[in-house]
Amino acid sequence: MAFNLLNEIQKRIVVFDGAMGTLLLEKGLVREVCPESLNITHGDVIQEIHTRYIEAGARVVQSNTFGANRIKLKEWGLESRVEEINTLALTYARKACGNNAVAAASIGPTGKILEPAGSFTFEEALDVFREQIRGVLKGGAQAIIIETMSQLNEARAALIAARELTNLPVICTMTFEKNSRTLMGTEAAAAALVLQSLGADIIGVNCSLGPGELINVVHEMYQVASVPILVQPNAGIPVMEGGQTLYPVGPEEFARLCINLIEAGAGAVGGCCGTTPEHIRALTEATRGLKPPKIAGKRITALTSSTTPLFITETLPVRVIGERINPTGRKDLSEEIKRGIPDGILREAVEQRQAGADILDVNVGVPGIDERAFMERAVREIQKLVDVPLCIDSSNPEAIEGGLKAFCGKALVNSVNGKEESLDAVLPLVKKYGACCIGLTIDERGIPENAEERFQIAKKIIERAGMMGIPREDIIIDCLTLTAGTHQSQVEETLKAIRMVKAYLGNPTALGVSNISFGLPKRDLLNATFLALALGAGLDLPIINPLSKEMMNTVKAFDVLSSRDRASERYIKLFSQNLPEKKQIESHTHPDSEADLGKTL
Amino acid sequence: MAFNLLNEIQKRIVVFDGAMGTLLLEKGLVREVCPESLNITHGDVIQEIHTRYIEAGARVVQSNTFGANRIKLKEWGLESRVEEINTLALTYARKACGNNAVAAASIGPTGKILEPAGSFTFEEALDVFREQIRGVLKGGAQAIIIETMSQLNEARAALIAARELTNLPVICTMTFEKNSRTLMGTEAAAAALVLQSLGADIIGVNCSLGPGELINVVHEMYQVASVPILVQPNAGIPVMEGGQTLYPVGPEEFARLCINLIEAGAGAVGGCCGTTPEHIRALTEATRGLKPPKIAGKRITALTSSTTPLFITETLPVRVIGERINPTGRKDLSEEIKRGIPDGILREAVEQRQAGADILDVNVGVPGIDERAFMERAVREIQKLVDVPLCIDSSNPEAIEGGLKAFCGKALVNSVNGKEESLDAVLPLVKKYGACCIGLTIDERGIPENAEERFQIAKKIIERAGMMGIPREDIIIDCLTLTAGTHQSQVEETLKAIRMVKAYLGNPTALGVSNISFGLPKRDLLNATFLALALGAGLDLPIINPLSKEMMNTVKAFDVLSSRDRASERYIKLFSQNLPEKKQIESHTHPDSEADLGKTL
Ligand SMILES: [Zn+2]
Ligand SMILES: [Zn+2]
Ligand SMILES: [Zn+2]
CATH class of the missing domain: 3.20.20.20 (Dihydropteroate synthase-like)
Structure with missing residues (x-):
């Protein structure tokens, strides 16, 4: 392996790669095709994209396996080829990495709504993730990165499956809305607590928003984190221009905003939608020599x-x-x-x-x-x-x-x-x-x-x-x-x-x-x-x-x-509608006290 | 001085003398006369009685000053001669003692009922005792023994007066009824606590009953005592025989019963009404070599x-x-x-x-x-x-x-x-x-x-x-x-x-x-x-x-x-008439719980 990821992240800011889909789109390869099928048909292109990111400074690359689970592949009739696709994807990632980077297996969501909100059971989710993870492990994954999760329960299932199957570093990042909660309302701190308790070695946020909008999420996670935090923002919030989706944040601005995220607590950075090798290159330059934030020893x-x-x-x-x-x-x-x-x-x-x-x-x-x-x-x-x-x-x-x-x-x-x-x-x-x-x-x-x-x-x-x-x-x-x-x-x-x-x-x-x-x-x-x-x-x-x-x-x-x-704020709020103090004291005095005294005297 | 009384009582049982009145009666000297006037008229007889007790083994003798206070002497028209009588009495006691015994000044009650029960004020009592004590001090008293007190308040007055005037050893003994309380209802333990707090160096009981009836008083005092305890019982409870008051407990029995009192906590013993030099001689024999009871160091x-x-x-x-x-x-x-x-x-x-x-x-x-x-x-x-x-x-x-x-x-x-x-x-x-x-x-x-x-x-x-x-x-x-x-x-x-x-x-x-x-x-x-x-x-x-x-x-x-x-005896007694437990729990459940649940669902 290139280096020990979990040791490295103690010592310096680790740079991850950027978007795969954006580059495939450039090559005209993902319209009307399953992106993960490219592992079968265009392995060379996939490997080349990884190489470009590594050349840009990425020390961790994410395999082209984001949707390579049984549920997603079924949309393309590929549900029987889960193992093959995941194994192949990791093979190309490993080839690209050589001794220069770590090949992390990307595990994305199934697209199903899990119980209790939906009807997709936790057991089914576990099974789907187990199958995919077995595939990436067979292909030589050097880490697992569960990412873009918007349901806490789905992240839990993927994490539990990963931890059942491997001792490799497991990363888990979720997506958050502008209010720093997931689509289903999970606060960033709650997510962080659950993910690290389930054994994630690195937790964090990816996709979601641009680097300028994720500072609160990172900050909230950092307050409770017992493990390092990874942030992979999009290249800003996309705008539609002439029927095209444009990501507005260029490499230099992206890198500059990511420094704020590091100051808020992130120990690893990379890109998601709209980011390119140029973004990663700028990030690599900007983070060179930076020390990662301290993770609190004494925990609540x-x-x-x-x-x-x-x-x-x-x-x-x-x-x-x-x-x-x-x-x-x-x-x-x-x-x-x-x-x-x-x-x-x-x-x-x-x-x-x-x-x-x-x-x-x-x-x-x-x-x-x-x-x-x-x-x-x-x-x-x-x-x-x-x-x-x-x-x-x-x-x-x-x-x-x-x-x-x-x-x-x-x-x-x-x-x-x-x-x-x-x-x-x-x-x-x-x-x-x-x-x-x-x-x-x-x-x-x-x-x-x-x-x-x-x-x-x-x-x-x-x-x-x-x-x-x-x-x-x-x-x-x-x-x-x-x-x-x-x-x-x-x-x-x-x-x-x-x-x-x-x-x-x-x-x-x-x-x-x-x-x-x-x-x-x-x-x-x-x-x-x-x-x-x-x-x-x-x-x-x-x-x-x-x-x-x-x-x-x-x-x-x-x-x-x-x-x-x-x-005493809560107490006063709760009880101040009570009778005034004086009346309360009165009610304690013996009602028959005069009569009683008479008897005693 | 013969010896340091307070040191001595740490080391061995100290024997006090017995009755003065009994011996004076034998000599036909106290009918129709003030016993304390004998200090003026028959000093030689008083001194001789002291000597007989010292020869019998008494190490402390009590001066003939029991009623030598202004109130009592007034009954005989002698209220102006308080100082003279007390000084004389102590002079004879000291002569008898020489270097063989300690001359303790007996201070008895006034015979008045003190406030709050009576009308004799505490200030008046203080004044009466101050006067008498000044007299005995002038006569050379080597200790003060306030005795036969049946009112706690009078004992307090005498003690406070004594402590105002001297640093000599002060002893205070009270009289108790068969129920181990004073005539006015003070428990032996309460008396002990008050007397020792007021600075009595030795506390205890005298007169009252025979040595067989005082064991509870001594025991109760001993439980709370921080100073040694003196007991001077009568020679039993008197019986009338042929118009004469007879004290039924002879010397040997007296001494034997006193040993029980020592075992119950007494560190000094002597006699009161009906006791004679023979009683004291028996007591001296019986207590020779006995160690005094330990006085508790740690106090409540x-x-x-x-x-x-x-x-x-x-x-x-x-x-x-x-x-x-x-x-x-x-x-x-x-x-x-x-x-x-x-x-x-x-x-x-x-x-x-x-x-x-x-x-x-x-x-x-x-x-x-x-x-x-x-x-x-x-x-x-x-x-x-x-x-x-x-x-x-x-x-x-x-x-x-x-x-x-x-x-x-x-x-x-x-x-x-x-x-x-x-x-x-x-x-x-x-x-x-x-x-x-x-x-x-x-x-x-x-x-x-x-x-x-x-x-x-x-x-x-x-x-x-x-x-x-x-x-x-x-x-x-x-x-x-x-x-x-x-x-x-x-x-x-x-x-x-x-x-x-x-x-x-x-x-x-x-x-x-x-x-x-x-x-x-x-x-x-x-x-x-x-x-x-x-x-x-x-x-x-x-x-x-x-x-x-x-x-x-x-x-x-x-x-x-x-x-x-x-x-939990008191608690159960106090509250067991309450409603049975089940009803209490019921009363806590929300009366509108069904309706509320409906709203929430
Ligand atoms: Zn994204
Ligand atoms: Zn992404
Ligand atoms: Zn007596």
């Missing part, structure tokens, strides 16, 4: 819905995990799940979201059902209704995998624990599907009575996750609470364990709060008070019933008291 | 009412200081105080007690009144109504002294702070009146913004108190809170300061909680949540409005969660 824990990131950090409001989608002890839900009806679950989802839950736990564990199938369905249906991260909650790894696959975003898994069996079954799924995971401080011996041993299990889980390549900030520790009714002295051990995790590991913590009051009267009071204590000890993600006003109010007050609700 | 913070101790420790429920007796911002109370009417204050006292306050803060600071006089009156009146420790709250040292003098028990002072002026004015009062004191972490520079500097002020206050002889556990630190509305980031500093005080100093902490929410809406929610956080951080004594159900409930829930409410 984040989940995403299909559109929006949710950051879990001590400077932002406490995030509440709604616990109510759970048939345990709920006859109504159990019955509906058994009969395959998700209505109760959807009602709970909407109600909890309206009550302020930030994340919804989804547990559909009812004996006798196909839990995996129901979990997949529940996740899909919930995601159509509410745009929040979901927490896939099951003791069945198959059901967890079903939920993770179905969820378009960065999910949370509930849970792994310190048992070998659990670590072995759950952590690979967390890694594969790019999720965060709750680690329960329980192992083969049960829940340890003291904080120190719970802390040790937490440490073990984080270490084991790290060995699998799961970043430590993606493990959220649940120190577990028993009921104060039967295990009073262990309440303090739970709080102490939380304090230890925060002090010595720094990981976020989750905790199912309501268990504390099981079997005792006035449960809401105990729950809310314990919640405050746990938040004070360092709890980040309370798992509670968001319909409990007491607990939600405690969270809101804690946000004020911990400066998470800056200047 | 405690306050008392006039009858009952209130321990402040992490293993017992959180103690609430009721804040409502305070005219600040309360026009009604201010007006009443200005007009000299304590009704509003008394109503607040009773209401707060009924609502569960454990301690009542008393602040009567209204401009233009005689604060000291009103404070004294308020404290006396409140104490008649409610039997709880009071917290004397004033910025005026005179008013603090008035309140402390008037309060019969171990009070709390609110407050001293880190300013030199405050330390100089307040700490001597705390020491003199044996109180606990709240130390505010503020000094000349104001309230420090960060926890570390607040901690340093706390340390300084504790050290300065220690230099004055105030035990560190009697200083309660208030780390102060500003409102979250204007000082949001300092909320965490307050909590951090509390954690630091608990971790590095171990002192109890107090905190006025409600200030946190000033200027913000929904104050009760912020107050209750902050209260939970502060309790979790180590707050022991919240200063709150006990009529706020939210806050009192938070305390009750915290008691469960921190194992202070053992087996």
